[in-house]
Amino acid sequence: MAELSAATGVPVPTIKYYVREGLVPAGRPTGRNQADYDDGHVRRLKLVRSLSEYGGLSIAVMRDLMQRLDNPEEHDFDLLGAAQKTITEHREASPGTDRDQAEQELAELVARRGWRWEPHHPATRTAIGILASLHEVGRDDMVEVLDSYAAAAELIAETDIRLLGDDLTDRERAVEIVVIGTAVGDTLIAALRRIAQATLARRTYPAERAGQSR
Amino acid sequence: MAELSAATGVPVPTIKYYVREGLVPAGRPTGRNQADYDDGHVRRLKLVRSLSEYGGLSIAVMRDLMQRLDNPEEHDFDLLGAAQKTITEHREASPGTDRDQAEQELAELVARRGWRWEPHHPATRTAIGILASLHEVGRDDMVEVLDSYAAAAELIAETDIRLLGDDLTDRERAVEIVVIGTAVGDTLIAALRRIAQATLARRTYPAERAGQSR
Incomplete structure (x- = not known):
């Protein structure tokens, strides 16, 4: 788990918490205080971390989403719909x-x-x-x-x-794009809207009409 | 003040609070417990109410904005910029x-x-x-x-x-459009984005590929 923490930058107590909450699968036990983690764990951990940090998703919402992600019966389209509804x-x-x-x-x-x-x-x-x-x-x-x-x-x-894209075989990537892309994208577009507003307002209401101070 | 409350639907204690906080000007005193309010008070009260309710503006931010609105030296362009920055x-x-x-x-x-x-x-x-x-x-x-x-x-x-529009003589209307239009508009556009996403996703990832359930 210390290596997993080093590989992802996520502190050990946070990893333990995510495992306990069912967001990240437990490692394969190899001894009394040892477990094996693979690339799948690294990816999942990074996904959970960024959904929580940049998507603003709660633990409960992420747990539901991870269960759908891990369920092979859950179809891609429904998975994306569920991901979209979280935000x-x-x-x-x-x-x-x-x-x-x-x-x-x-x-x-x-x-x-x-x-x-x-x-x-x-x-x-x-x-x-x-x-x-x-x-x-x-x-x-x-x-x-x-x-x-x-x-x-x-x-x-x-x-x-x-x-x-039209390749949804990497379901973790697809979930990340939908959640982070949409959540972060809303704020990005709101910011771009205001920058454009400021430019257009200056063109529409030029200095002579706005007053003598400029 | 009871009439002002009836005309705007804003409860008397809220009106008192707004006046005390400097968001709405006091009425012209006509007696010991009487004051005159005019159409200007009605409009201002409605503006403050909707900025707070739909724009999510705090009292402190509204106070600053109202001071700029009431300051004839504040140019239209700067007033709009200030309104935009509040959200x-x-x-x-x-x-x-x-x-x-x-x-x-x-x-x-x-x-x-x-x-x-x-x-x-x-x-x-x-x-x-x-x-x-x-x-x-x-x-x-x-x-x-x-x-x-x-x-x-x-x-x-x-x-x-x-x-x-290009007529900014009604400054209260302009402030309301900038704040409410932008704040509420962000959420509206985010909702429309998701509705469009759902439609486009269904076109891009049709049922055959999404699974047999539909």
């Missing part, structure tokens, strides 16, 4: 006309883009919740530009799928 | 070759897109931090597709600016 915010709208309107608007958008309508997907529920709250606060103008945001989101998703 | 994550990378490489990559990207390079902008620091951590965990492939993510981010920012 999807779930926000429900309270029932009412705003929510009904939001649900219809989203369903129409999904149809216009040729996306698949999955009413129970947490991402669908969250999008409906946000649209409903935008109506509630009177920001209907934001709902009107939904198509532009959806076009940008599709561009992002196309890039995500390109990154993933 | 920008600030994540610094630790010094090292990963960070230097990340900074150069981002500077090159910004140049390619014709964006303005603002090395001290929190969004710039955060983007550098993310790129550095992607290098650190060996996810250089995600850095390679940066141009695609940046193109999508620019599309989003163009929509943001279109929403804002």
